Amino acid sequence: MFRRRRAARERQAEPAPVEEAAPEPMRDSGPWDADEPHPDRDRVDLGGLRLPVIEGFEIQVNVAGDQIVGAVVLGGDSALQVHAFAAPKSSGIWDEVRAELAEGVRAVNGTVSEREGPFGVELAGEVPVEGQGRQPVRYLGVDGPRWFLRAVISGKAAADPAAGEALEGLIRDIVVVRGDEPMAPKEPIRLQLPAEARQAVEQHAARQKTPDLNPFQRGPEITETR
Structure with missing residues (x-):
């Protein structure tokens, strides 16, 4: 009897098992962080951005000097247009960036106002384009974990909601690769050409050092905007 009572007391003193928290469900859409589950x-x-390939759309790169930005x-x-920047761990920067963008648009005699969009508050307006009059534009921002993604929609998709849905869907499927290195807020996240494109550039540069045996042969082409 004594032994049975002591065993009962020991069972009562044992701590209750701790239930493990269920993992958070995956979000329905992005932009995604490279370290989180994504389709x-x-x-x-x-490099710092992975853009979905969609039939009918062409991807180019923005270049500043020798850097892809x-x-x-x-x-x-x-x-x-999409650009990725570093951001503080504790807070986002879209509110600050949005105010700077609005000031810049008005400085060039454009018009812009805030409105609610699919990613939260965005800017919508018109900007003057040389030789083309005024062009509709939308500025969207997404604050991620230690990164910020800025997207600019221009042309028909900026004024036509139906046309804008395809580009909004593309934004939802972008993957941002922040990396672990220390970066100042608003510092651009480093981008680079895909491996195949870099190899084509290197091969083309190597051929330039040898005699041109076929002057009518075109070298590899990489589309970029400046």
Whole structure:
């Protein structure tokens, strides 16, 4: 009897098992952080950005000096520019960046106002374009974990909601690769050409050092915007 009572007391003293918290469900859409679960699909790897490949759209790169600082997706009469930046761990920067963008648009005699969009508050307005009059434009921002993604939609998709849905869907499937290195807020996340494109550039540069045996042969082409 004594032994049975002591065993009962020992069982009562044992701590209750701790229930493990259920993992958080995966979000329905991005932009995605490279370290979180996200759909596996065909994307162009630009290092700090991975852009989904969509039929009918062409991907170009923005170049500043010798650095790739952003990407442009062209489709029909519409364009989408995307840039990725470092951001503080504790807070986002879209509120601050949005105010700077609005000030810049008004400085060039453009018009812009805030409105609610699919990614939260965005800017919509018109900007003067040399030789083309005024062009509709939308500025979208997404604050991620230690990164910020800025997207600019221009052309038909900026004024036509139906045309804008395709580019909005593309933004939702972008993957941002922040990396672990220390970066100042608003510092551009480093981008690079895909491996195949870099190899083509290197081969083309090597051929330039040898005699041109066929002057009518075209070298590899990489589309970029400046």
